[in-house]
Amino acid sequence: MPLYTSQHLKIYNSLSGEKENFTPIHDGNVGMYVCGPTVYSNVHLGNVRTFMSFDVIFRYFLHLDYKVRYVRNITDVGHIVDDVDEGEDKIAKKARLEQLEPMEVVQRYTVDFHDILKSFNFLPPSIEPTATGHIIEQIEIIKKIIDSGIGYIANGSVYFDVVKYNETNNYGVLSGRNIEDMLANTRDLDGQSDKRNPQDFALWKKAEPEHIMRWPSPWSDGFPGWHLECTAMSTKYLGNHFDIHGGGMDLKFPHHECEIAQNEACTGQSPVNYWMHANMLTLNGKKMAKSTGNNILPGEILSGNNNILSKAFSASVTRFFMLQAHYRSILDFSDDAIVAAEKGYKRLMEAVEALPSINPSKTSSLDISSWKQLCYDAMNDDFNTPILIAQLFEAVRYINLLKEGKETLTAEDLNSFTTAINAFVFDVLGLSDEKASDANNDKLEGVVNMLIGMRNQARADKNFALSDQIRDQLIGLGIQLKDGKEGTSFSL
Structure with missing residues (x-):
């Protein structure tokens, strides 16, 4: 029998503010989506803590014998500086400052992100989608939100009307905020914005002429809103209704609040059973x-x-x-x-x-x-x-x-x-025994150095077939040899 049948897991649900018995939508299966990094700079230790929290949660579900589909995205477009709708894309800004292509920035910091998580012994997610790889899905969701009467087009951009949405739903259900209070405490832009209401958020932004990251859409050449990306990627791989959505506490509002609104406007149902938020370092x-x-x-x-x-x-x-x-x-x-x-x-x-x-x-x-x-x-x-x-x-x-x-x-x-x-x-917990790891590394180094010595002797004896065989078999094991003036070294 799977271990989960004898254990009774409770999860604190940010939506209800209470610990609830965990009951997956599909028996024995868990669908979990976690908001990943915006790859415009190195992740700091606080970011690592957030992802570590969900790594342990993922590990425990696996330990309980659940079949888990863990989706953690990469945001590589659409995240505006200061988390607002107007301004410069974080990745585009970094590219401009460093005189790089935006995708060079994305590649550099995605590789860095993976290297860091590997060093801290994270398990990789089941799927790691990118926002730029799901533009078509995002456009289709926008069309549905427009058809619902909650999305509106303004000068080539598309916005989500939170006031209209709130007539039949609750914008603030996750964060506990009241829309009337939010509107009262928001500065009126006096016609400087295309938004109907200051709290409306962008689904699609028309790109300015100098904006490099742009895609064609029915409304303009532009780019998707940050909140929309996670809605598209989570529902593509986990369905319109899935078990767990996680992220940092700072994402509860507006990011996750907007995700709920988008899903309900698009599908007519709440997307997630359990909202989980990791606190800060x-x-x-x-x-x-x-x-x-x-x-x-x-x-x-x-x-x-x-x-x-x-x-x-x-x-x-x-x-x-x-x-x-x-x-x-x-x-x-x-x-x-x-x-x-x-x-x-x-x-x-x-x-x-x-x-x-x-x-x-x-x-x-x-x-x-x-x-x-x-x-x-x-x-x-x-x-x-x-x-x-x-x-x-x-x-x-x-x-x-x-x-x-x-x-x-x-x-x-x-x-x-x-x-x-x-x-x-x-x-x-995902801890490692460093003494054991060091001992294993010492043993590996000893074996490889012994084989290098055998290869050197084979070369001295002009037995090049044996020399090449040792080299090729080491390469097959992921060990690269490098011959230099000071002898032969190796790398993994």
Whole structure:
């Protein structure tokens, strides 16, 4: 039987403001969409925390034996500076400042994003669509919203009429905002805008002559609105009604509010059962943000190249630090906090490494079944990683007592205990045992250097067939050799 049949997961739903029992639309299957990065600059550590929260959620669904389709997009057009409708596209602005093609900017920072997530041991999503790859789908949605009477055309641009939408729906259902208050607190543009109402948002923007990123549409050569992109990509791969939509807390309004409105105007139904929002990582008590410069880059953590850091910290230590806080809680970064996390991480890993040395006994004095269920209870309570980590440190205490001979476990219980610890530490939390990784790397380096020595001897003996065979087989394993004046080196 799948594990999810015996576990009862509760998820905090931002839409209701309550923890709710998780019931997927299709039994045994989970559809989850998470708003990905706008690739105009390097992601900072706060971004990493958001994506890490959903990486753990993805991992836990997989651990429970669900079949998961996890879609996380790349925004490569349409995200205007300051998250408004008027102004310059963030990627186009970066391209202009650096004298690059917009897609050069996109490629550079998409590769950087993937490299960073890989270094922090993220699982890749099932699908990673780009906004520019779904222009046709976005145009079709706009047509439907216009046909519903809620979208309107103005000078080649298309806008969403929130006042008209609110006559039969609730614009503000997710964020708890009242449209009358929003309109009252918004400055009137006095005819400077094509919008009917200040709160209306762009579905399609007519491109100015100098705007590089543009596509033909029935209304103008232009580009899609930022909010529309996620509606198009989520519904294309997950359907008009799916299980989970996630993102950072700062996306709740206006981005996710607008997504709900677009879906309801287009399909007549609410798109998502569970809205999930990860809270921010702060630095000096203030939100990390690329725009303000109050941030730490992942590379700075790994290198120690930042004035607030006493030294470099590994990706696994950083991951452990972040998971000590619940994903809905604000987490403040400091050198003292991550130093303390490093000590805890090392203590946990030392205990895990000691497990194989423990010998089984004829009887068990520890209730492993109850401990294991407490670990599940933590994750079933809205993915409560700090409580899970507390239970793992209870396991550390067990391991120390077992090593000292003060407690005992049968072979069956010891195997169950070991399997559970490894599952929660490595599969669910996504931590890595860096000592084991370093040891494996040392062994790999030793084997490759031995083969390089054999190849050098073959070349000296003019046995070029053997020399080429060694080189080609290493290439087949993803190991590249480079011959130079100082000898032969290799890279993975």
